[in-house]
Amino acid sequence: MNSTLRFPTGARSGPIAAGLAALALWGCASHPPPAAAPMQGIPAAPDMQAAPRAGAPVAPPAAPAPAAPVAVPIPVPAPSSPLSAVEARRAFVADMAGRGLDAARVGSLLDQAKYSETVARLVLPPSSPTVRSWPRYRARFIESRRIKEGVAFQEEHAQDLARAETRYGVPASIIVSVIGVETFYGRVTGNFRIIDALTTLAFNYPAQARSDRSAFFREQLAQFLIWCQEAGADPLAVKGSYAGAMGLPQFMPGSLRQFAVDGDGDGRIDLLASPADAIASVAHFLVEHGWQRDQPVFLPVRLPGDPAALVDGGLKPTLNWTQLQAAGARAPKVAGMSEAWMEWPLAVIDLYDGATGTTEYRVAAPNFFALTEYNRSYFYATSVTDLAVELERRNKVASRVSQLNTPVDK
Secondary structure, three states, X not given: OOOOOOOOOOOOOXXXXXXXHHHHOOOOOEEOOOOOOOOOOOOOOHHHOXXXXXXXXXXXXXXXXXXXXXXXXXXXXXXXXHHHHHHHHHHHHHHHHHOXXXXXXXXXXXXXXXXXXXXXXXXXXXXXXXXXXXXXXXXXXXXXXXXXXXXXXXXXXXXXXXXXXXXXXXXXXXXXXXXXXXXXXXXXXXXXXXXXXXXXXXXXXOOOOOOOOHHHHHHHHHHHHHHHHHHOOOOOXXXXXXXXXXXXXXXXXXXXXXXXXXXXXXXXXXXXXXXXXXXXXXXXXXXXXXXXXXOOOEEOOEOOOOHHHHOOOOOOOOEOHHHXXXXXXXXXXXXXXXXXXXXXXXXXXXXXXXXXXXXXXXXXXXXHHHHHHHOOOHHHHHHHHHHHHHHHHHHHHHHHXXXXXXXXXX
16 A cells, blocks of 8 residues: 555665666674555446546446455454444535535445444464564565566556656556555455445444554545546446555555556546556655655665664654764765765665574665655665566566577677
């Protein structure tokens, strides 16, 4: 998902002439720890139908989606209080009427939505303690099949990716990597009815969750119903993730309405059936959240022996190069790479492996934090970056092999 809620599972030219290869460079050390992813298949909904606005997603019927995940067998309480749920629903219907939707229709949709015990369980923390492990998390995404299919996706959609990269300045490999991490390039987009997932979390958020996010999900439900009216989509037919995210890039409804764009120029937005729309929307989202053209994600900085004190764990870069130098950091010379980055805000991030008690550290540039707006996790943003690096490497090898096999006129 994107600046939307996510449940954690963590340049080719220009000022940085080293290009996207600079993504692979970082200050790294291991130390003991300091204390401490549908628009397709949506029939029209006559009762809520409105003339679709330009660029609104309208889509044809969906291919079968993967089965919904099996819930972890831990107890889930009944809805907190029937009265409070009723009152919350009544207030929601009134709010939607104030936003221009038909109150009777909204009430009818809520009556047809089904409480999902599976959804309620999936948003809970694990029933037993889990060990955070950066290597284990990374291995889920930086693996041969995902890399191979990412290269194929990049080749198949090369024109759409080139168009998005030119317009937004986000490297094709980063866009592909986001889609690859989110939904395995569209293979796994979710099989939950969005209205069931969102009403469950909006009105019956489980009491034993770490914090009550019901207000967030009520707003996402509102955005979803408004989007359905704008698109002429049936709210009872749209499917996605257990948290309400949709399409190849797993946009939450609020992000879909705000950041999704028409990438193929057909006058509508379809984040499931149109890879071009998904590609352009990912790039647009990242730019709107701070992505800078021709800048890397990580920097080739050698950190001091124990950089733990430099990590603040936040989602904004708060250090500068002078501070890092004073702490003992050093920047080796990289051929063709300018020193403009020394003026940027920077951060040291930590990637902890609970299995070994060690931590990997990297120096992050502002683009890293654009990725954390997609999913607020260091593990996630670093995995997206590392997968992008692997895709770049494979594409370069493939290009070199292709050149060697190209006949030369004599």
